[in-house]
Amino acid sequence: MADLGKPQNTIAVLQKYNFNFQKKFGQNFLIDPRVLEKIISAAEIAREDFVLEIGPGIGTMTQYLCENAREVTAVEIDRNLIPILEDTLQDYENVEVINEDILKVDINRLAQEKNNENPIKVVANLPYYITTPIIMGLFESHVPIDSITIMVQKEVAARMQAGPGSKDYGALSLAVQYYARPEIIANVPPNCFMPRPKVGSAVIRLVRHGHAAVQPADERQMFRIIRASFNQRRKTLVNGLKNSPEISASKEQIAGALEELGLNPDVRGEALTLEQFAKLSDVLGTQQS
Numbered sequence: 199m200a201d202l203g204k205p206q207n208t209i210a211v212l213q214k215y216n217f218n219f220q221k222k223f224g225q226n227f228l229i230d231p232r233v234l235e236k237i238i239s240a241a242e243i244a245r246e247d248f249v250l251e252i253g254p255g256i257g258t259m260t261q262y263l264c265e266n267a268r269e270v271t272a273v274e275i276d277r278n279l280i281p282i283l284e285d286t287l288q289d290y291e292n293v294e295v296i297n298e299d300i301l302k303v304d305i306n307r308l309a310q311e312k313n314n315e316n317p318i319k320v321v322a323n324l325p326y327y328i329t330t331p332i333i334m335g336l337f338e339s340h341v342p343i344d345s346i347t348i349m350v351q352k353e354v355a356a357r358m359q360a361g362p363g364s365k366d367y368g369a370l371s372l373a374v375q376y377y378a379r380p381e382i383i384a385n386v387p388p389n390c391f392m393p394r395p396k397v398g399s400a401v402i403r404l405v406r407h408g409h410a411a412v413q414p415a416d417e418r419q420m421f422r423i424i425r426a427s428f429n430q431r432r433k434t435l436v437n438g439l440k441n442s443p444e445i446s447a448s449k450e451q452i453a454g455a456l457e458e459l460g461l462n463p464d465v466r467g468e469a470l471t472l473e474q475f476a477k478l479s480d481v482l483g484t485q486q487s
């Protein structure tokens with residue numbers, strides 16, 4: 199089968215099947231071999247790997263994955279793409295296509311069946327509106343993950359990778375960095391896709407930490423504090439937390455906790471590292487109980 203990374207081959211397949219793009223599924227297909235190569239090399243796909251691909255489209259990246267991995271499972275929601283995938287992937291025996299919404303797939307079971315519960319690699323170019331729930335769902339459900347290499351909206355990539363003090367730093371940065379080390383691999387302009395999206399994109403790789411980056415006594419309490427801190431960005435941390443319905447500590451308790459951590463009483467959430475949020479959560483947790 200011809201390389202679908204070449205635009206003329208993608209056009210030929212789309213015409214052969216008279217395919218209509220579905221906006222609701224966020225269908226923008228990659229048509230740039232250099233970007234595809236970059237994703238494959240960033241994901242460090244090796245012969246022994248099992249790869250889960252989310253949203254294969256017409257199978258462009260899937261072909262590249264099949265060439266490099268031991269086994270690939272590709273989960274595609276649009277049933278109109280299934281006969282196309284059967285055609286474009288006919289040369290490969292190491293691929294299974296599942297016609298399902300990824301949010302309904304038991305990925306823990308998949309990892310168990312296909313990879314003996316060993317950490318899997320995930321590669322995806324997804325509609326942007328479901329990127330965050332999918333990434334956080336994969337991390338929070340404790341699926342054994344080695345890395346996630348994913349195309350996201352450029353601004354979302356910047357938020358995932360941002361550190362304290364940056365304008366992009368926020369709850370998403372901390373949630374992602376709690377589980378993984380993010381690294382932006384490449385910016386991808388709209389002309390690398392068919393049809394062209396309205397926004398710029400970036401490939402980001404999230405490598406799961408071997409050991410948790412921090413170990414708060416109560417993970418959920420730490421994330422409640424993080425959310426409350428960034429909900430009211432312009433407020434000081436004390437005021438942000440005091441006004442949050444999710445946090446029950448008094449203003450005095452919060453001020454006392456900041457003092458205990460050696461932080462300025464006027465500090466804003468955006469100045470705190472993940473480690474400081476974990477400590478704050480532990481100190482407040484002790485004070486509230």
Ligand code: SAM
Nearest residue numbers: 223226227228253254255274275276299300323
């Ligand atoms: N990977 C292909 C590529 O790079 O050319 C297609 C990318 S396109 C941006 C997103 C793909 O994800 C589409 O094929 C779409 O139908 C599929 N998709 C959208 N929502 C999905 C979901 N919830 N579960 C599985 N696939 C989904």
